[in-house]
Amino acid sequence: MNTTEIAMENRRFAPIRKTWESLMRTAGDRAQSLRSSIFKLGLSAVLQGLALASILPLIDALCITHDMNSALVWLSIFTLCFAFSAALRWRAYHFEFRGEMIMITQFLRTELGRKMRQMPLQDIQGARSGELIHTLLTSVDSTLSYVLGVANAIFTSLLVPIIVAIVLLAYDWRLSLALLAVFPAIVFFYHRRRPAFGQSARGVDEAHKALYSDAVEYIQGLAILKAVGQESAQRHRLQARFDDLEAMQRKDTQLGSSPNLLMTSMVELGMLTVMLLGVYLVMIGQLPLALLGAFLVIVIRFAEPLSSLVLYTYMFDMLESAMGDLDTLRAQPNQVVFEPQQQPRDYGIEFSQMSFQYANSNKVGLCDVSLSIPERSMTAIVGPSGAGKTTLMKLMQRYADPQCGAIRIGGADIRHMSAAELSGLVSVVFQDVYLFNDTVLHNIHIARPSATREEVQQAARLANCDEFVQALPQGYETIVGERGGNLSGGERQRISIARAILKDSPILVLDEPTASLDVENETLVQGALNYLVKSRTVIVISHRLSTVQGADRIVVLEAGRVTECGNHNALMARQGTYYRMQMAQCSTA
Ligand SMILES: Nc1ncnc2c1ncn2[C@@H]1O[C@H](COP(=O)(O)OP(=O)(O)OP(=O)(O)O)[C@@H](O)[C@H]1O
Numbered sequence: 283m284n285t286t287e288i289a290m291e292n293r294r295f296a297p298i299r300k301t302w303e304s305l306m307r308t309a310g311d312r313a314q315s316l317r318s319s320i321f322k323l324g325l326s327a328v329l330q331g332l333a334l335a336s337i338l339p340l341i342d343a344l345c346i347t348h349d350m351n352s353a354l355v356w357l358s359i360f361t362l363c364f365a366f367s368a369a370l371r372w373r374a375y376h377f378e379f380r381g382e383m384i385m386i387t388q389f390l391r392t393e394l395g396r397k398m399r400q401m402p403l404q405d406i407q408g409a410r411s412g413e414l415i416h417t418l419l420t421s422v423d424s425t426l427s428y429v430l431g432v433a434n435a436i437f438t439s440l441l442v443p444i445i446v447a448i449v450l451l452a453y454d455w456r457l458s459l460a461l462l463a464v465f466p467a468i469v470f471f472y473h474r475r476r477p478a479f480g481q482s483a484r485g486v487d488e489a490h491k492a493l494y495s496d497a498v499e500y501i502q503g504l505a506i507l508k509a510v511g512q513e514s515a516q517r518h519r520l521q522a523r524f525d526d527l528e529a530m531q532r533k534d535t536q537l538g539s540s541p542n543l544l545m546t547s548m549v550e551l552g553m554l555t556v557m558l559l560g561v562y563l564v565m566i567g568q569l570p571l572a573l574l575g576a577f578l579v580i581v582i583r584f585a586e587p588l589s590s591l592v593l594y595t596y597m598f599d600m601l602e603s604a605m606g607d608l609d610t611l612r613a614q615p616n617q618v619v620f621e622p623q624q625q626p627r628d629y630g631i632e633f634s635q636m637s638f639q640y641a642n643s644n645k646v647g648l649c650d651v652s653l654s655i656p657e658r659s660m661t662a663i664v665g666p667s668g669a670g671k672t673t674l675m676k677l678m679q680r681y682a683d684p685q686c687g688a689i690r691i692g693g694a695d696i697r698h699m700s701a702a703e704l705s706g707l708v709s710v711v712f713q714d715v716y717l718f719n720d721t722v723l724h725n726i727h728i729a730r731p732s733a734t735r736e737e738v739q740q741a742a743r744l745a746n747c748d749e750f751v752q753a754l755p756q757g758y759e760t761i762v763g764e765r766g767g768n769l770s771g772g773e774r775q776r777i778s779i780a781r782a783i784l785k786d787s788p789i790l791v792l793d794e795p796t797a798s799l800d801v802e803n804e805t806l807v808q809g810a811l812n813y814l815v816k817s818r819t820v821i822v823i824s825h826r827l828s829t830v831q832g833a834d835r836i837v838v839l840e841a842g843r844v845t846e847c848g849n850h851n852a853l854m855a856r857q858g859t860y861y862r863m864q865m866a867q868c869s870t871a
Contacts, residue, residue, distance in 0.1 A: 301598075304605045305429065307612075310389050312382055320433050322374035326367045327437035331445025333363035334580045338453060338573060345572035371434070378430055387426050390608070394418055399701075400616040404641060404682035412495030417611055420490065421604040428597050435594040439587035440465075446580055454569055457577065460559050464552035468591065471545060482534040483599035487607070489527040496523045502765075549588050553581055617680065619700050626692025626699075626707065629657040629788040629819045631678065636687030638677060647673045648684070648842045655835070657692070657788070660820045662830035664863065665839035671823045674839070675791050679708055691789070709782040713794040715774040717766025722751050722777065723758040725766070729781035738784060745780035747773070792822045827864050836860060 306313040336359045343353035450458040507513040563569035633653040648670045655661045663671045689696050726738050742748050754760035766774045831850045838846035853860035
């Protein structure tokens with residue numbers, strides 16, 4: 283069983299009622315219009331059936347009873363039914379022509395975008411980017427683009443023949459029953475096979491998602507993969523995804539094409555039986571030839587859509603699968619802002635008896651951490667790799683809520699602050715800087731969209747960016763490339779410092795910002811940081827102990843616990859972990 287098949291095992295096939303409810307939820311405030319359009323399509327199919335059925339009495343009146351008045355009545359009924367059917371279908375599709383379907387798509391994408399902003403970062407980052415992209419693009423499109431087309435096809439191919447068969451009862455019950463007999467066979471057949479069809483549609487969907495995710499990862503990591511000589515391993519993994527998708531599509535085709543052919547054959551056999559029976563009835567003088575002719579014209583008219591029913595129901599299954607993805611994303615819990623909302627009275631930070639474990643891990647991330655950081659002080663967090671330093675800072679930005687304890691800024695519990703307020707309080711300069719594929723100006727400007735161009739340039743000057751930016755081909759209008767690929771590491775880092783300067787938050791977290799820089803760039807970045815750290819509450823994470831000796835307080839974190847806390851001299855005198863780390867770094871320097 284491949285990974286796609288395992289994912290499929292976990293997803294059960296939803297009843298049609300649930301799909302309908304989910305579709306209406308998806309349509310949001312246009313649900314009523316969509317419901318009414320689908321209803322109009324159903325009514326249009328009924329009228330189309332009545333129009334076709336009225337051909338029988340019309341032919342009867344024209345060719346058999348020669349009752350011209352009756353013929354005129356039936357002709358009028360035929361015309362009216364036909365005209366109303368076309369008008370209703372037109373009205374139903376108006377929903378699409380008016381662009382409402384596109385508006386629902388837009389509404390849905392906006393809703394999902396909002397949902398992602400409201401989810402805890404832990405949940406968003408836990409999902410694979412490719413899967414989210416697939417849900418946002420493919421699932422949204424597959425859900426909505428085909429709804430009316432599928433509904434129209436299913437209604438027409440089912441309702442029209444049923445109505446014709448019912449009207450035919452008045453003429454010859456044997457022919458009518460022969461025609462109606464096709465339906466239980468189709469329904470029985472579809473019910474038996476539907477779980478398999480549905481699973482197969484979902485299988486292809488899951489395989490697409492897995493492929494999207496690996497393709498995104500492969501493209502983003504290509505440079506690193508080549509650098510470490512692992513490009514071919516990852517390529518094989520991607521190839522395995524292609525193979526998975528091919529296998530699922532092959533299975534899907536096998537599952538789909540044989541029943542499709544079988545269903546077509548069943549319908550054709552049914553029609554042949556009806557025709558043979560009709561000819562027989564004509565031969566023994568129990569059915570007028572003209573009626574048989576009219577009847578056969580009608581039967582041929584709907585034999586084709588009826589035999590394609592499997593195809594339409596398959597599209598319905600695809601729709602259901604896409605809807606499942608959307609519902610799964612919608613069902614994710616939001617990050618709750620607790621009431622009453624609280625305002626910080628200053629910018630000191632307090633971690634109190636806080637413990638945290640990552641959702642996908644059985645290891646304790648942080649354990650009983652209590653720490654008081656006064657405002658406008660500098661605190662360094664040091665400790666071995668994997669000790670929990672970055673986790674501590676992520677929790678301060680509400681990446682996720684700790685399972686125990688609390689984090690307070692200026693006395694206010696961060697769970698009682700809105701996302702915008704909390705984000706306004708804290709700026710972070712990471713070791714890995716993320717730049718968007720946009721201009722230098724935009725990349726700095728996003729830190730405070732209300733800032734003027736002059737303020738952006740002032741921040742860039744203070745962050746030692748101005749000189750290199752002016753030397754770029756279009757200066758501040760130069761596009762930095764995907765993830766800032768057209769700039770050096772030091773340049774990217776200085777842009778991220780310019781962002782922090784522009785944002786001007788009272789709390790600043792520096793997560794190893796100079797760790798990967800050469801000496802020249804480190805000096806430039808350090809110069810920019812010196813401006814930034816003034817008059818703020820600063821927390822520095824660093825492995826290089828020489829850079830943190832001047833901090834007001836140094837916190838040593840080991841295996842998620844605070845084991846030492848004090849200034850450099852106090853910790854050196856203690857001769858504990860910090861002392862040993864200092865000694866180890868001195869001896870390797
Ligand atoms: N998203 C995650 N899901 C599960 N476990 C994680 C996640 N991120 C980090 N961890 C684990 O949590 C522990 C602490 O990680 P963290 O990144 O906070 O360490 P760190 O002290 O910052 O390390 P380093 O100095 O190497 O950056 C590690 O064991 C790590 O494997």
